[in-house]
Structures are given as structure tokens and as C-alpha cells.
Amino acid sequence: MQNHLEDDDMIRINKKNVLMAALMLLLIGVLIGQGFVQAKPDTYEELKTFTQALELVRRNYVEDPNSKELMQGAIRGMVSSLDPHSSYMNERSFKEMNMDIKGEFQGVGIQIGIKNQQLTIIAPIEDTPGFRAGLAAGDKIMKIEDDWTKDMTIEQAVDKMRGPKNTKVRILIYREGWDKPKEFKITRDVIKVMSVKSEMLDNEIGYIKIIQFQGQTAEELEKALKGLEAKGIKKLVLDLRNDPGGLLDASVDVSSKFLPKDSLVVYLQGRLKTDRKDFLTSGPETPREFPIVVLVNTGSASASEIVAGALQDSKRAVIVGTQTFGKGSVQTVFPLEGGGGIRLTTAKYYTPSGRSIQNVGISPDIEVKLPTVKEAKEGSTDSLHVVVREKDLDRHLRNDTIKEEKKKEKPETPAIEDDFMMEVTPKEKKDDIQIQKAVEILMSAVKAEDVFKNIPATAKSGK
Secondary structure, three states, X not given: OEEOOOOOOEEEOOOOOOOOOOHHHHHHHHHHOOOOOOOOHHHHHHHHHHHHHHHXXXXXXXXXXXXXXXXXXXXXXXXXXXXXXXXXXXXXXXXXXXXXXXXXXXXXXXXXXXXXXXXXXXXXXXXXXXXXXXXXXXXXXXXXXXXEOOOOOHHHHHHHHOOOOOOEEEEEEEOOOOOOOEEEEEEOEEEEOOOEEEEEOOOOEEEEEEOXXXXXXXXXHHHHHHHHHHOOOOEEEEEOOOOOOEEHHHHHXXXXXXXXXXXXXXXXXXXXXXXXXXXXXXXXXXOOOOXXXXXXXXXXXXXXXXXXXXXXXXXXXXXXXXXXXXXXXXXXXXXXXXXXXXXXXXXXXXXXXXXXXOOOOOOOOEEOOOOEEOOOOOOOOOXXXXXXXXHHOOOOOOOOOOOOXXXXXXXXXXXXXXXXXXXXXXXXXXXXXXXXXXXXXXXXXXXHHHHHHHOOHHHHHOO
């Protein structure tokens, strides 16, 4: 299972020992124990309140509390108060994150989200146990095993539905139109998420879809490109729609296939002005030079936006589709003693021209909108993706390069009209108006720069 909002750009670091001599240092040891920040004097004053609360719980709670669970809960609460992409991972979640990076995990194979305070299936992953069982986008998950999902977090639901291959999990589902909920008994399996898919659209135009930026993505992309080149590819549609991102290094390696060596792909800026790090392309002196159209939509996030932004800034590709998600931050994974870890937002990233896409996203050169629906049609094989962006998330980081509108307070009870919408991507490419627009642009292109002749004057002028 994957959570459609939590696939972040990540940098892996080696584990460092953190010496915590006293309980008061437990919460701040993650940061100050590894030398990342200096603790302010008032931090220790605030910790007095924490230790007081801890002692009250330890002495007065009706049952003897588990100290480990108390500490994990405290760390989880601390990190979750920061931004939507920082999170605490227990030992199991930390191991599963490593499997996700490799492109496989053991579970049911569905993407989930919260809709009107209800755990809801966003989409089943094709050819997985959940997909074969008949789970569909829009299904409401009422119970997992014997636990009701009311007030259950996505992280908790993921933890309950994942598990070893060949074990079973019971999920109670309610679908619009049903008289009553139905229980599904699903046998877990190893879910292998292919990172790259490719095919020829005609005799000259190749099509490559990057599903997620994983450790092997660049290698898979190279294999796909060589396969298409053997079939005579002269132009390319690069599909980054509904790609939630992944590894930062993978986005740089993908960009290296199409940009000259030592070109700037992205740069990171930490808290201090001196904390800038540039990421340059590597690889052959002469990269692929055929015309490219890149497809993006609201589901294109983080690493997808890095690639789209780099190719757009360098005038290497025309971007077609709709505004992207707008995740302009990078997360670093820090291991903790005991096998868990925290994923912490440590920098914002900027495109080569210095654009921050945080809460804004990448604007397509040519906008082509897909149809949207509120509910999945029963029996439909079309792909659905929730229309939600970074700016819609609670506690999102602000974009320091633009003036943002003040976010309206949410009503206690969401109105029906505030329900999320889903973009409909047709299964058949001949019915996909965004792919057909890309093909139309490429049909008249001979050289890479020819694709830019199709960009409207308003887009070229930035209006």
C-alpha cells in the first residue's frame, strides 16, 4: 500500500550514535545530539513542562503505561506538528520505507487517503491483491480486521494492512449504492511497483511513463530508451502524471538523460543562506536530443516537479497538462536508536532559474485539462487521482518568493460541495486528450526546438 501524499524527496544519511544521558534530552536529542541545531535556553524550560506531564502520566494513569509507547508517541507528536511531510517512523515503518525505496513491499496494494474524515481508497494498484479482489477508487474502508477506522490515521491503516506475504487481512468496505458494507478477505503479497513503462505510439513517437522515482528508476529508464531507440524512436512523450516523487538523486539521474553534462538540475536551500547545494547532471557529454513533451498534472509532485522544472527552464521540453502538486521541500531520513527514524523537512528546492514551486507547482506551457468526477463509476477501468495540492495541506510550508492568500478556516463539518474531486485519466491512450495533444505537438517537430513553436504567445510572455 502507498499513501498518495507521503512519497517525498529523500536523502539517506548514515546512522550516527546519539548519546542521551537524561530523559529530558530524548526529544531534542534527534536534532541537537547530532549537531544540526543549537538548543535555545528556553527549550530546556519547555522540557520541564514535558517531564512534569510525563511524570503525571506515569504516576496517575489508571493503568501502568508502556514507557516505550509514551516516548514514541511524544516524538510522533513533536514531528507531526512541523509540516505535512515530516513524520516519525517506528521500527516496522522504517523497514517498510526502505522496501518502498527499492520499489517493493508486502501488503494489499491500494493507495488511501482521508475523505470527509473517512479512510477512503484513492486507487488500487494494478495487478495487486486489492485490485484483483475488486476494490475500487472511492470505496470507504470501515474496518480493518476488528478495528473501526474512525479517527484512524493513514499511517495506522497502512501499518494494519501491510504484512507478510500469504497472510490474510479482513477489510470492511462500503461503496456508494450498496445496501450495506461488504467484507473482503485479501491475501497479502509482495507488491512490486514498476518504476518505468514504455511503448511506441507510432513509428516515430515513443512513450515513457515514470510511475515513481526509486533507486532503480534511472537504470530502468535507460533500458526503456534503448528499447525504443531500437524500434526507431525520434520523438518522446515523457509522462510524469500522478507520479508522487521519490528519491532526489533519481530525479537528477533522469534529467541527465536529456540535458548536457554538468547542467544544473535543482538546488537545495536550507535554513541558512550558506546551506545551498547544487545538483548537476552526470553522464554522457551528448545526451538524447530528440524533441520531448512532458505530461504533468495535480498528481505530479516533488521529484516529478524537479524533472519538469529542469527541462522547462532549460528549454529542453514543452510541458503539457495541468498545474502540478507544488511540493518544493526535501526530506532527510534520520535513523534513531531502537530501529525507528524520523523523516524531517530540511531544505526547500529551487529550479535552475531560481523558482520555488512550494505551494505553486509547475505551470504547464500548454494547459490541457482532464475531466473530473466526485465518485468512481462502478466497473470503470479509468485511472482516478484526487485533485489536491500542497497548498491544501495543513501546516504546509510557505513560499518565501510569493505572497500567499490567507487560508480560509475549515468548517467543523465539511460541506458536500467541498468534497474532493478526482481527475479521470482514460485507460486507452487514444481517448487521453493530454497524450493526444503531446502527439499533435510532436508530429510537426523535427528538431527539439520545434516543439516550442506550439506554445501560445501568452505562455511565452509569462502572462
